[in-house]
Amino acid sequence: MIRELADSPLYGIVNPESIVIFGASNKYTAMGTSLLASILSLGFPGPVYPVHLKEKEVLGLGAYASLEEIPDIPGLAIIVLPTGVVAEVLDACGKKGIRHAIIVSGGFVEVGEDGARLQEQIKDIAKKYGIRFLGPNCIGAVNTHGKLNATYFSYEQKPGFIGMASQSGSFITQMFAYLKKYGLGFSSGFSVGNEADIDIVDCLEYLGACPDTKVIGLYIESIRRGREFIEAARAISVKKPIVAYYVGGTDAGKKAGLSHTGSLAGPDAVYDGVFAQSGVIRARSMEELFDFCWCFGTCRLPAGKRVLIQTHSGGPGAVAADACARAGLTIPPVGKDTKTLLAPYLPSTGSVNNPVDFTFIKRNTDYLADIPDILVKDKGTDAMLMYMMMPRQLVLRAMEAFGITGDAALVESDKFIDEQAALLAKRILSADKTFVGFSYYTGENRFISSMYEHGAPVLPGPNRAARALGAMARYVDLKKKILSQG
C-alpha cells in the first residue's frame, strides 16, 4: 500500500510537468493525433512535445524529429506507435531520463506468443531504467482536475468526483459522454490495458489516496494480484466507497473435480466473497456502477435501512416501495409527529402512509420545499426517496391561469423551473438524511437537467434509485464489519 499520492507510480503518469508524444501527426486517421487533440482541448498546462520524423509542426505545436532534440526531460512519454518500434522508443525514453510512460500500442500478449515476447522485452527495458508504465494495449488515462486527458476521446464536462480504473478502455473514454448527461464526470480514469507493469491494484491505491476522488469505480475482468487487491480495498473502503462491476465469472470457470467445492466454486461466486470481505460494493451493470457512484458522491450515508418515499403519483411511489423491499430496505409507517405536520398539506385524496402520496398538490412549492423539509426531519427513517416531475406544459398552464401567456410565459416558466430546481437541489445536497430523487424524466426535461447541473442525484426511475439506496446501506454494513475486524 502507498502512504501518499506521490508514492504511486500513477502520480507521475497523470501529473506530469511535460509530455512527449510519439505517433501523433496531422492526420486524424492516426490514433495518436486524436490523443494529442484531446490533450490540447482539455488545456494541459505544461509543454507538449510531439516527435515526428517529417512534420515540422503537429496540430500547431513545434514537432521534433527525435527525442534527443527536445530541450527538456519530459515527465511523461505517450507511445502510440506500431508494435515493432515500441521497445526501441521506450529504450530511448529511458536513456533520455523519462521515468513514466503510457503505452497505447497494441500487438502484445493479447495477440499470442510473439506479442508476449515483445511484452517481456518492454518490461525488461522499463525495469532497466526504472520506468513505470500503463499499458500496453490501453486507451490511456485522464486527470480532469490536472487538465490532462491522454485518451483519444475528448472530455467536455467539469472535472468530476468519480475515480475509475478499467480493464476495458471503452469504459474510460466512452463513459465521458454518458456521465456528462447526468452532470457527472471523472476525477481520474485509467485504462489498464495488458497491465504489464502498473495494474488495477495500483490504480485502486492511487484513487484511494487521490483527494479529488470521492468514490472509486472499477471495471474488472480478472484481478491478478488478488491478495493485494483485498488488502488495498479493505484499507481504502473504510474511508471511500469502492463500486465494482465484475464480468467474466461464468460457470465455464467451474471445474468438474473430485470435490463438491470444486464444482460449486465458479469465479462469480468467489468474486462475490472477495468483494464482501474487501468492503467493495458490486454493481450489476455499468449504468448501475455509475448510479451508485453518483449517490455515494453526493449523498450522506444512511444510518439504517428505513426509507420514506414522497410522491404525488401512485404508480411510481408503489414501484419505489416494491424496489426498496427487493433491495433489502424497509418502508416503515410514517411517525405520528410527521403525520401531524403533514396534515395541512394533504388533500382529502392523499395518504400519509409510506409512500406519502399527495395525489394532488395545491402549490408546487409545497411539494418541492415545505413537505420535504418535514419529511427529512422524520425520526423513524434513515433515507428519503422523492419522485420528481415538472413537465414544462404543466408550468405553462399554471402561468396561463395567472394571465401570463406567449413569450413572457416561456421566459417565466424557465425562470420558475430553474429557481425551483436550484432550491430543491440545495435541500437534497444539504439534507441530514440520505436524500435521492427519482424520475422517469431525464436531461431532456428542464427541471431534471437543472437538478443535474446543481449536482443533485435524480436517478432514472424508482428501481435504480432504490438499488442505489440499497447499495449505500450495504456499504454502511460492510464498513462497520471491516472496522470491527480492526
Next chain:
Amino acid sequence: MKNNIKSLSEHESKRLLAGYGIPVTREILAHTGAGAVAAAREIGFPVAVKACGKTLVHKTESDAVFLNIGDEAGVNQAFERISENLSARIDGVLVQEMVTGIRELVIGLHREPHFGPCVMLGAGGVTAELINDTSFRVAPIDEIEAGDMMNDLASRAMLESFRGQAPVDRKSLCRCLTAMGQIGLEHDEVYEIDINPMIIKNDGQICAADALVVVRGKN
C-alpha cells in the same frame, strides 16, 4: 498436475480436520467382521458402516454406505456386503456414530487462481450442487467474516431455530470456517476439502458426517 491429485480416505480426512478442532463423527476403522462389531459396541448403536478407502469419493453412489444399523447382525451384514463388493479398493470398514439432524451444510476449501485458498459455506447434502446456495471468502478469515458468510446464504433461516430444532452453535460453525482457512494456508499440499454433510444436530451442535480431503503431490 492433475495426475498428482489424490484423495485421502474419509477416516484420514477427518483426522486432519479434527486436528484443527473441527467436530467430526466418533468412528473406528475395522478390518474384520468381529472388529466392526466390537467397534459398534464401543460407539453405541445405532451406527453407520461405510467402506473406507482413498479411491472412494462418492460413496453413496457405489453401495458402500449403510446407515442406521441397530444391532450386531446388521453390522456383520454390512461388513460382508462391503467386503464382497469393494475389497480390492478399501483400507477397511469405518464404523461411526449415527449423527442425525434434518439440516445439512457443506463446508469446503479450494484454491482460486490469483487468490489462493478460499473457504466455502453452503447448503449441503446430496443436492448441494443443485441448490447452489454458497458463500466464499479468501483465507484467512476471522470469526466476524465467518458470521458474514452465514448471513450471505439464501437458506440462512436454517441456522436459526427451525421446526423445533435449536439454532446452530454459531460460535462452533465460525471456528470451523476459520479453521478451514487455516488449513488452506498451512498445508500447501491440501488442494480441496469437502465436508458434506456437516450436519446441524437437533441441539444445534455441528458434526462432520462425511469428509474428503484432496491432496496434490509435490512436483
